[in-house]
Amino acid sequence: MTDTRPVALVWLRNALRVDDNPVLQAALDGGFRPVPVYVHAPGDAGRWPMGAAQRAWLHRSLAALDARLRGLGSGLVLRSGRAQAVIERLVAESGAVAVYGDRRVEPAWRALDQRLDAALARSGVRLEMRQAALLFEPDAESVRTGQGTPYRVFTPFWKTLRRQWPQDRPLPAPTSLPPLPALATGTLADLDLAPRTAWDTGFWEHWEPGGAGAHELLDAFVEGAAGAYDAQRDLPDRIGTSRMSPHLHLGEISPRQILARLADARWNARQKAGIEAYERELAWREFSHHLLWHFPHMQEEDFNPRFARFAWAEPAPQVLEAWRHGRTGIPIVDAGMRELWACGWMHNRVRLIVGSVLTKNLRQHWLAGARWFWDTLVDADLANNSQNWQWIGGTGADAAPYFRIFNPVTQSERFDPHGRYIRQWMPELAALPGKAIHAPWTQPALLARYAPAYPKTPVVDLAESREAALDAFRALR
Structure with a gap:
């Protein structure tokens, strides 16, 4: 049967997952036929284009995401270039009437989103951005001081977050997705992410990029070090931390999924102290993004x-x-x-x-x-x-x-x-x-x-x- 739903591009940047993905879910809830897209756009990153180690990770992460999407009946469209031009071209090729994307806090990407929003609006295409990387919107009124200003100190920020700490369950992954329309999907080789010499070989003895690797690592943390996190996180000679940071950064797993997995486990009174210490570290991550959103100069200039x-x-x-x-x-x-x-x-x-x-x-x-x-x-x-x-x-x-x-x-x-x-x-x-x-x-x-x-x-x-x-x-x- 022909899928007659209108097409929407699902522009994934730091939300490289299918599970608990509010960008993908918003397109589905809007009645659209989603076309997952990743655009490698180093020219849009200002003075901070992606570093070599992260590009090596991204190469494998995109392969894992594409395999996951193909298993659901879809796939991942891969393009490179300046993001605005690429997205506008993909809109024309696919006939998309909407673009859904994940919101980012970095100044260069925020400026790009504003330009793209204006350009798409002139063509009658709407751009809708969703927060997919954080537990809280960094500009939310509920995450401000009593005077309505951004926090500059972590402890009161953490107390504010703690009072509204999320309890909702992660979004389930769709059981299937429609096939991609007839357009060129591109290849990983086109993005030129993989190292030209195998200097990264040792990385993959320690890591498995992608959602499956993220959840496997999370399970190991919950079953192992999580309950003693407060006591062992400072000891580098053992696995006392979650090591979730690279998976969180590219959105292979969401912080809400981590909280749900921790909530589903059974902890005694002593272990609960370890879990709270870990949740505090997740809040430090929120604090960093809160700061960069409100004080974009801190990427290169002294905050003080x-x-x-x-x-x-x-x-x-x-x-x-x-x-x-x-x-x-x-x-x-x-x-x-x-x-x-x-x-x-x-x-x-x-x-x-x-x-x-x-x-x-x-x-x-x-x-x-x-x-x-x-x-x-x-x-x-x-x-x-x-x-x-x-x-x-x-x-x-x-x-x-x-x-x-x-x-x-x-x-x-x-x-x-x-x-x-x-x-x-x-x-x-x-x-x-x-x-x-x-x-x-x-x-x-x-x-x-x-x-x-x-x-x-x-x-x-x-x-x-x-x-x-x-x-x-x-x-x-």
Whole structure:
């Protein structure tokens, strides 16, 4: 039987899933024949086009989504180019009378949506955007202070969210979808996302992009680490976190699906503390997006304008190279940077440590770290990346106090006391005994004997650089 429903494009950006997809569901509820579309549009991303690690992930994620859609009778139309021109061309090719898309908070994409809305309206085609990545609309009146202004501090933001924490169930996936109309679907190769050399091979020992991989990882978290999340999330030598960030960023799973899975499990009183700690981290993600929506300058400028006068050190290319490639001579930092290089991800506690060393001890501008993470993280998200780097650098909203300068040695001794994380990612240090693993430069004889190729001293004196950073911060007061 011929499907006589009018066509609507379902433009998926960071909502690469079928389950709990309000964009797809809105098109179906509107009585339309949905045509799922992904447009690779790096030229529309402003100064933040997708980094290399995330493009490698996206290549596999789109393949997984296309397979899922084909299993339901549809498929995924793949195009590349400037999004407005591509969408307008697809409207003409398909005869679509509406376009449904997922709303994004990044300034460049918001500006694109406004231009596209106006262009489509002139042709009598309506554009409808749905929030598919967050639990709350970042501009919602219900997520503002009592004075009606955006939040700048997390704790009252979290209290506000907690009072209206979602309890509704995720949207079910459709049982079938209509076939695509006769138009060129494109291929993944056309998007040129996959690396031309296999530098990403190690990633896929740790990750399975796509919805199935996301739900498998969520199940493992619920059945394993979730109940002790508050106690173990800071320990990098074990799987104590959910590792859901790359799946959440591209929308392979929704935060509402995560909350529903947690709600369906049985927890004792002790475990409930772990679950609440995890939900608080989901709220931090909401906070980052809330901030970027209301303060778009934070993607590249200090949130706190006082820091325009801060005495950052001159760019130091050799030092930055040592930091990027895990050759600082500080084992916990080098282990984190090696983990990042090997699998496109880094444990959050270690992210704080390497960020503190870069922005406080080396006093390099936080953007130097944000740019490197943007290119190397599979979970690179502009809101999270900008907010997190400004937090650790002291320049952001609700930022770490200026005097909070993590000592990487004491952090290493506290959170990786047996050196298991360091030994995993720094095999050249594996033979170092006892506490020497945390600060090998303090025991030069052992370092020369067991790890002669490792730097004999760190790239910076930790005590002296700490005092210099404190002096620079005090100058702003």
